[in-house]
Amino acid sequence: MKALATPRGMVVAVLLIFLALLPVYAAASGNAFLLTLFTRIVILAIAATSLNLIMGYGGLVSFGHAAYLGVGGYVIGILAKEGITSGFVQWPLALVVSGLFALVVGALSLRTRGVYFIMITLAFAQMIYYVAVGLDRYGGDDGLTIYRRSQFAGLLNLSNKTVFYYVCLILLMAVIYVCWRLVNSRFGLVVQGARSNDRRMRSLGFPTFRYRLTCFVIAGVLCGLAGALLANHTDFVSPAMMHWTRSGDLIVMVVLGGMASSFGPLIGAVALLVLEETLSGVTEYWQIILGPLLLLVVLFARGGIDGLLAGGRRA
Amino acid sequence: MPDALLQIADLTKRFGGVTASDHITLDIWRGELHAIIGPNGAGKTTLIGQLTGELAPNSGHIRFDGQDITALPVYRRSQLGLARSFQITSLFLDFTALDNVALAVQAHAGHSFRFWHDARREPELREPARAALDRVGLTRRADVRVANLSHGEHRQLEIAMALATRPRMLLLDEPMAGMGPEESARMVAMLRELKQELTILLIEHDMEAVFALADRITVLVYGRVIASGTPDAIRANAEVREAYLGEQQVVAHG
Amino acid sequence: MLLIAEQCLNGLQFGLLLFLLAAGLTLVFGIMDLVNLAHGSLYMVGAYFAATFAALTGSFLIGAVLALVATLLVGMAVEVIALRRLYGRDHLDHVLGTFGLILFFNELVRLVWGPAGRTLPLPSWLNTALEIVPGLYYPTYRFAIIVVTLAVAIFLYLLVMRTRIGMLIRAGASNREMVGALGINIKLLYTLVFGLGAALAGLAGLMQAPILTVQIGMGENVLILAFVVIIIGGIGSIRGAFIASIFVGLLDTVGRAFLIDLLRVVFSQNAASTAGAALSSMLIYVVMAVVLVLRPEGLFPVSSK
Numbered sequence: 120m121k122a123l124a125t126p127r128g129m130v131v132a133v134l135l136i137f138l139a140l141l142p143v144y145a146a147a148s149g150n151a152f153l154l155t156l157f158t159r160i161v162i163l164a165i166a167a168t169s170l171n172l173i174m175g176y177g178g179l180v181s182f183g184h185a186a187y188l189g190v191g192g193y194v195i196g197i198l199a200k201e202g203i204t205s206g207f208v209q210w211p212l213a214l215v216v217s218g219l220f221a222l223v224v225g226a227l228s229l230r231t232r233g234v235y236f237i238m239i240t241l242a243f244a245q246m247i248y249y250v251a252v253g254l255d256r257y258g259g260d261d262g263l264t265i266y267r268r269s270q271f272a273g274l275l276n277l278s279n280k281t282v283f284y285y286v287c288l289i290l291l292m293a294v295i296y297v298c299w300r301l302v303n304s305r306f307g308l309v310v311q312g313a314r315s316n317d318r319r320m321r322s323l324g325f326p327t328f329r330y331r332l333t334c335f336v337i338a339g340v341l342c343g344l345a346g347a348l349l350a351n352h353t354d355f356v357s358p359a360m361m362h363w364t365r366s367g368d369l370i371v372m373v374v375l376g377g378m379a380s381s382f383g384p385l386i387g388a389v390a391l392l393v394l395e396e397t398l399s400g401v402t403e404y405w406q407i408i409l410g411p412l413l414l415l416v417v418l419f420a421r422g423g424i425d426g427l428l429a430g431g432r433r434a
Numbered sequence: 435m436p437d438a439l440l441q442i443a444d445l446t447k448r449f450g451g452v453t454a455s456d457h458i459t460l461d462i463w464r465g466e467l468h469a470i471i472g473p474n475g476a477g478k479t480t481l482i483g484q485l486t487g488e489l490a491p492n493s494g495h496i497r498f499d500g501q502d503i504t505a506l507p508v509y510r511r512s513q514l515g516l517a518r519s520f521q522i523t524s525l526f527l528d529f530t531a532l533d534n535v536a537l538a539v540q541a542h543a544g545h546s547f548r549f550w551h552d553a554r555r556e557p558e559l560r561e562p563a564r565a566a567l568d569r570v571g572l573t574r575r576a577d578v579r580v581a582n583l584s585h586g587e588h589r590q591l592e593i594a595m596a597l598a599t600r601p602r603m604l605l606l607d608e609p610m611a612g613m614g615p616e617e618s619a620r621m622v623a624m625l626r627e628l629k630q631e632l633t634i635l636l637i638e639h640d641m642e643a644v645f646a647l648a649d650r651i652t653v654l655v656y657g658r659v660i661a662s663g664t665p666d667a668i669r670a671n672a673e674v675r676e677a678y679l680g681e682q683q684v685v686a687h688g
Numbered sequence: 689m690l691l692i693a694e695q696c697l698n699g700l701q702f703g704l705l706l707f708l709l710a711a712g713l714t715l716v717f718g719i720m721d722l723v724n725l726a727h728g729s730l731y732m733v734g735a736y737f738a739a740t741f742a743a744l745t746g747s748f749l750i751g752a753v754l755a756l757v758a759t760l761l762v763g764m765a766v767e768v769i770a771l772r773r774l775y776g777r778d779h780l781d782h783v784l785g786t787f788g789l790i791l792f793f794n795e796l797v798r799l800v801w802g803p804a805g806r807t808l809p810l811p812s813w814l815n816t817a818l819e820i821v822p823g824l825y826y827p828t829y830r831f832a833i834i835v836v837t838l839a840v841a842i843f844l845y846l847l848v849m850r851t852r853i854g855m856l857i858r859a860g861a862s863n864r865e866m867v868g869a870l871g872i873n874i875k876l877l878y879t880l881v882f883g884l885g886a887a888l889a890g891l892a893g894l895m896q897a898p899i900l901t902v903q904i905g906m907g908e909n910v911l912i913l914a915f916v917v918i919i920i921g922g923i924g925s926i927r928g929a930f931i932a933s934i935f936v937g938l939l940d941t942v943g944r945a946f947l948i949d950l951l952r953v954v955f956s957q958n959a960a961s962t963a964g965a966a967l968s969s970m971l972i973y974v975v976m977a978v979v980l981v982l983r984p985e986g987l988f989p990v991s992s993k
Contacts, residue, residue: 180780231980233779234779237779239980243973245973246969253965300549300552304549304550305546305556305559306548308554316525320537321512324509324541324599363912370783371787404795411792412788417788
């Protein structure tokens with residue numbers, strides 16, 4: 120409760136309360152668009168949180184993380200097209216496939232570090248992007264419409280926007296909690312140590328590769344979950360979901376919100392998407408502002424919003 | 435025949451045209467403190483690199499307690515009981531001193547595929563860590579971020595971390611580098627204590643410390659062993675004086 | 689047989705264009721240790737400038753030269769205003785900062801030139817075909833690209849190997865601190881190197897404009913290939929970039945044609961086309977993955993700092 124007294128704690132608390140009450144507010148003000156926007160924000164926050172796991176805590180900058188959004192989403196889309204709409208089958212499969220993809224990509228990419236790692240993860244994302252483009256049967260470049268959302272045997276009606284929103288929000292909270300526990304566990308300390316000084320970790324006796332790979336896979340699985348949610352949200356999947364600029368967006372969210380903090384990615388997702396919405400109201404060419412803004416954040420506010428709230432202590 | 439804990443046999447390492455290690459053969463006896471000295475560029479760091487596994491030798495073997503470790507990766511050697519401290523401090527700067535040492539303990543406390551419980555509240559990690567910090571005299575600085583510790587405290591922390599892995603042998607790479615006289619004296623005292631329980635391979639430039647602590651000294655010049663023996667023998671060795679000690683102040687000993 | 693020869697020439701031409709991009713990228717990366725994602729934006733800007741200047745002046749060549757100069761100036765301006773603050777920072781900071789620049793440039797281009805692409809028509813004297821060997825006709829323009837890029841490659845080789853600036857470049861690539869310690873005006877050197885890279889990127893952009901495309905976002909796809917090239921070739925190595933880009937160019941063009949033919953046996957033309965394109969793109973990344981696993985420093989690494 121002491122944490123609540125800090126500026127950062129208060130902002131997070133207010134944000135959480137706002138998110139919890141959003142559907143009520145949206146219904147009351149008749150603004151359905153708000154619910155759609157924030158569902159998207161919550162889903163992307165899950166993806167950003169998973170990226171933060173490997174990037175903020177693990178020091179692994181993956182420029183191909185949106186690939187898992189795509190993989191998760193396409194599993195849902197492909198299964199739906201083939202007539203399998205049960206969420207009980209789709210969602211676990213989405214997680215497993217994302218995990219396997221992450222395993223392969225990680226096993227190869229983690230042999231590199233620094234910018235090589237960035238580029239090779241980008242390359243793998245491009246590969247899966249081109250695979251999706253080449254999938255004629257599933258829409259190719261035009262994408263694939265999903266006519267029926269994941270069915271949960273009547274327990275959850277995902278077609279109800281409010282229900283769906285709360286499902287996403289609860290999953291987001293669960294993911295944030297799980298990541299928090301993960302990061303402070305023995306496993307998490309190894310991953311953080313490896314980010315801080317991999318050489319030292321190995322000389323202490325840690326076989327760091329296997330821990331980083333596990334972390335990478337976990338992040339991939341969590342992002343695959345976000346992908347499954349996104350597919351249900353937009354009733355549509357397309358290769359654009361995994362375009363490398365989407366990966367860039369995720370990275371921006373994590374950095375903007377504050378790396379290596381539990382709620383940073385959520386704050387970043389909110390900040391980025393709200394910024395997009397407001398700026399595009401101001402001018403059609405809002406990215407002209409966003410671009411340099413990003414550069415300024417990198418140069419002067421490296422700890423992101425979370426860092427600013429915490430008093431700028433963060434490096 | 436004294437019992438050799440570490441046997442270095444014919445170790446050779448070349449970088450392009452430079453031979454950094456030239457057929458080095460050396461035995462480190464169990465329980466001794468063996469110092470390696472030599473002018474800059476003699477290949478001491480290269481030697482340590484090969485002993486720890488960061489560098490692969492071109493030829494030669496290394497045996498630790500009878501086991502051939504030449505091909506083993508770095509982390510395996512640490513798990514076998516070969517610990518090292520770094521010449522250029524290599525710590526986890528964002529963590530506290532206690533966190534650093536606890537990580538060292540964790541490395542040798544089974545696997546780390548534990549995802550749920552807060553590792554900072556595990557007594558089986560924290561207790562031995564505190565004990566190691568006590569040993570080197572950093573008890574009061576346990577909760578300070580390493581980035582905020584002094585250089586001398588960093589060196590102490592390095593030793594604490596090496597100790598926390600419960601090693602059988604310590605490889606100390608210039609532990610007194612950059613220390614003032616007071617801090618050096620404290621380090622020497624601590625090493626004298628540690629000598630009783632551990633085999634130590636010490637690489638140092640500080641001649642006073644070396645001659646005060648070493649049971650045996652090996653002199654390395656241009657990657658070759660030019661002399662190896664007791665401190666007295668080394669002090670008296672003409673070749674050594676010429677190659678190395680002559681450049682340094684002659685240290686008077688009591 | 690003739691078809692294979694033609695594909696090989698296309699592959700060579702594409703590879704050489706890729707080299708222009710990769711050379712600039714590897715120079716900037718090797719010397720300033722700067723990961724510049726916005727390199728593709730300079731490529732795009734070069735193409736747009738060329739289209740505009742050619743239309744204004746009515747001459748392809750004059751337009752090309754003006755575009756080259758303009759891109760050089762834009763590149764140096766970007767370096768001075770924005771990028772030089774990134775030197776010495778984490779690569780992540782570079783990635784983020786230059787990603788922001790990509791967004792900026794894409795929008796700026798959209799603002800100035802509009803969302804629709806541009807065209808750069810070839811002058812009639814280039815829009816012909818040459819008889820390279822009896823029976824084999826090859827478009828003059830593509831042949832010109834090969835000649836020009838080879839000339840640039842030779843120029844770069846001479847510059848890096850035979851001049852004082854080149855020596856500084858090579859020294860900087862293998863030991864940055866030393867060059868600084870020698871008292872050379874590092875800032876100026878960096879700006880010039882960046883400008884050179886920008887000019888190369890702009891040249892690549894304007895040369896491919898008549899045959900491929902001038903549109904927003906065109907830089908990004910080819911940028912990734914350029915990064916793949918420098919990873920395969922070894923960061924900082926121009927020679928490595930040259931060999932790797934030819935290889936990648938051939939693999940992409942010839943590989944794609946070959947794969948499409950192969951797949952057409954089983955699939956329809958349309959399916960074979962898309963699948964073939966996808967597979968050949970993947971092939972390049974597979975090669976990069978293999979190189980990274982077997983030889984992470986690249987095939988022709990510059991000796992490390």
